[in-house]
Amino acid sequence: MKRQLYLTGVLALCAWTLVPIYFLALGALGGRDLVNTFPKPFWPGSASFTTIRDFLAIDGVAAATLVSVETACLTMLFALLLGLPAGYALARFSFPGSGLFRLLILLTRAFPVAILALPLTVGFIRLGLYDTPLGVSLLHTALALPFAVLVSSSLFQAVPRELEEAAWVFGCSKFEAARRVVLPLALPGIAAIAIFAFVISWNEVFAGAVLTVRHRTLTAYLLTVLSESPLHVQFAGGFVLILPTIAFIYAVRKHLFAMWGISNR
Amino acid sequence: MAPLLLIAPCLLFLGVLFLIPLVQTIALAFQVHGAWSLENFNTMSGDLNFHDAIVDTFAIVAIAVPLQLVLALAMAMMLRGLRRGRDIVLWIWSIPLGISDLAAGLVWLAILTDQGFLNTILFHLGVVSGPVSWLSYETPTALLIGIAVAELWRATAIVLVILVSGVQMLPKEYNEAADVFGASPWTRFTRITLPLLKPTIQTALILRTVLAFEMFAIVQAIGGRNFPVIVGEAFTWQYTNQDFGVAAAYAVVIMLISLGATLVYLRVLRTPREQLG
Amino acid sequence: MKARLAALVLAALPWAAPLAHAEDLVFLSTQLRPVEEAQKMRDAILKPSPVPTTYVADVPQVVPTRLAAERQGNTHTISVVGALHGEIQPLVATNDLAPLDTLAAQLSGRGIPPALMELGKLGTAHQMYIPWMQATYIMVANKQALPYLPKGADLNALTFAQLNEWSKAVQAATGKRMLGFPAGPQGLMHRFFEGFLYPSYTGGVVRTFRSPDAEAMWTEFAGLWKSVNPNSASYNFMQEPLLAGDVWIGFDHVARMLDALRQKPNDFVAFPAPSGPKGRGYMPVLAGLAIPNGAPDMKGATALIDYLSQPATQIKMAQTAGFFPVVAATLPDDLEPGLKLAVGAIAKTQASSDARPSLLPIGLGTQGGAFDKIYLDSFQRIVLRNEPVRATLDRQAESLRKIMTETGAPCWQPDAPSTGACPVE
16 A cells, blocks of 8 residues: 555656656647647647658758767766866865865856856957857856766765775775776766766757857757747757757666665665 | 865866856946946846846745755655666656756746646646636746746756765665664654765755756746846846846846855755764 | 767767868848748748858847957858848947948949938948848737727728727627737837837837826826737747737737738738827838958858849748848739738838838947837836836936937937937937
8 A cells, every 4th residue: 555655656756757748749749730729639639740850950950969969078078077086186185275165166056157158258269169069068067067076076975985995005006096996986976977967068058059150059059049939849849859868868877777776785 | 285186177177267257257247337336236226127036036946946855855765665667767757857948948838838738637627718828927926836846847856866876875784773773764764864865965955056046048938028037137138238237247146146055055054074984 | 888988078079179161151140030931041042042151040139249259359250140220230330340332332223222221321431231121010910800890990090099999899709808919028029119109109219208198108008908918928929829819919020920921811911000199100120231340251241142132032032031122123913812911011001191110229339228128118117017107207218318328329210300319308
């Protein structure tokens, strides 16, 4: 009985996540006619992929998708390269200024990026970073870095210090110990950080729009395209934005699960 | 020396890509035509939408963030008790993690418009007889609830993932010990799990709250002009009104609020050093 | 995971380098932004053009920001800018535009009216843009609303009082508020105040901002708003609520209602905006083509503008986008029915005996948005929040006066000419 109630809860929460997406899918597949239909049907009666196909055929959607993927991968790389060492430092050492550093990190996230992209535009043009995925990814890294630092620091904090110290005893250098003992234990969490970084970049709209002209990221491109489109096209665009993220999160679900697995070891 | 070397690249990066433009922005907020002045802040506070934007933003944060924490905690605990299909459930619950503001706004727009799915359901239940509007300036409460629900839907996953990665680190021994002493699940949760999760909860709350103050695209999609929020106003001043000074003033306000919230969390959810590691 | 990550990163790196620059000419336009329109622009208009062109459509605010950034960084990507008269205006003050006198001379045989060419000089001695296309705002009504039209009212010579009566009658009959305005965040509601309501009631826009006429106007408009669909505050384009049947009578830019007229030409009628005590205020919309200083492909840019102002191209623009030719070109008789409705309403507006053309704000530079905000804020305070009319107008007049003195913009039509900054009386 209790078990049943519990499973119902789990299922209800799954529905809570999935049903809204299903509704959007209906809106995207139903085309123009469905938008003006009331009451709406709950299953795709005459589902057609016309709207979505039209949407995908729009000039620039494919190119913008590519730019988004590049930008997101670069962001992921930078966030890990810069963030993991800093997170490790915060977790393992108490050093003068660590509180200030932590505050700076939080401050980064406490400021609307949007406004920051603007003073950056001019500098980026001078450096040849304007309108390149690299340029946008730098700003996205500024966004993703606080996540990377904070999450990795709490991640490293949770890896027992004794394990590391044991490695030192066995003659590992500090770097070796960190690499061979701490890193593997923290790997699933690091995967989560990488996903965060990717997703932050994939979803960011404003900086993408300000820092590019021709090489727009997908969201930035869609923002201008969608804000003035009829509803059915907007729904199709939204659905197209969501689909890859469902797949992406599915692809890394093992790692999400692995994060879970550690505690049962 | 070692820690400084470790944080140096990160620090350098943030200095160039964050501190410099930040200082430029603050300077902009306190200048009018090149002279130091508070006029931007006067313009901002005298504006028609300023009061509403502050109230609306705080209202959404105050409603959505606690609910997100409770829901995410419940989800994390439910996951722990799940025997089979954990990875699938975790996958489904994490999907909103990857959904952008823009797309989430569209999802809820499809549901909440006059001829949307909410009204369709209500119609079949016999509650309404035709399209009813929920998102107009005449129904501020419904609008607030709608946006809060959308925000809850979109952003609970971030809290969930942070919590789950914290829960996985909990030492099993405590629970085993608690089992020996026959503690009830609720006692175990409040007395053992929750205190041990405090640093994780702190991280989750800080990140989530700060992000919530920045919410914009989702509100824009659902509420349009009827639901001004602080960041939305900053964008309007920057782009529509082309007054960078006032936009920068809004930016300073957002920063102060976020900073304040962060400090409160750091203080209230402090973890003594000896409990670390 | 590590291996996969590394693979992803490696795959990403080569793309990060800026792509080779053997690229098309970039045409940045604030017009024809909606996907379907932009796509038609690319396929029907730009594909056959002699210059390979990348069409980038973006919101008006982006143009000055981006040009300024490119100027400061001395890296130019944009060769042609297509925007409304009022959107190009601020680019003169920042010296972002190349004079087009040679091109203007070259195009003199196209039959662009001298008045429009003069507007293209933007008050300077040089041609700053070449007129591209024109449009205006009209009203569209569902035929179901026609039976409730007040007795004796002529749809093509409607007054605001009759509109009020009409929408009240529709509300009484249907129980719903079926009049609609595009007052959403991306809507063009401010143009309704600046180009239609104020000129019709007060005969001016700036001078008469806080006049007794204006006070009466706002009171009456607040009354009219009682039969306006409350979702109007979210409508950006009227074509959707019209098609959905949420709105029976709507006001908007012709291009933003064309979709409704096209899809169901038999369900709708199109007619001029109403008139008030001082005539039928209306705002002609003129878009132009300009070339930024330092454009990377000057030659291609002139060739593209030449192509876009050919009569055949202009007719095609009318058919695809609902913007009308500026050059001497006769639209074919076999226009599709929806387009015919729109053309008819525009012609009737221009030909109406009490027409009072009102230009887009001129000379405000970057303060254009702040100017629009004065009217939108007045609307929000008086109509949506029921604040007292007089006090609100006096308060907003202060801000308006500040904008006018700061920019020094002289009065424009319909206000009487001024020496120096246009006064708020």
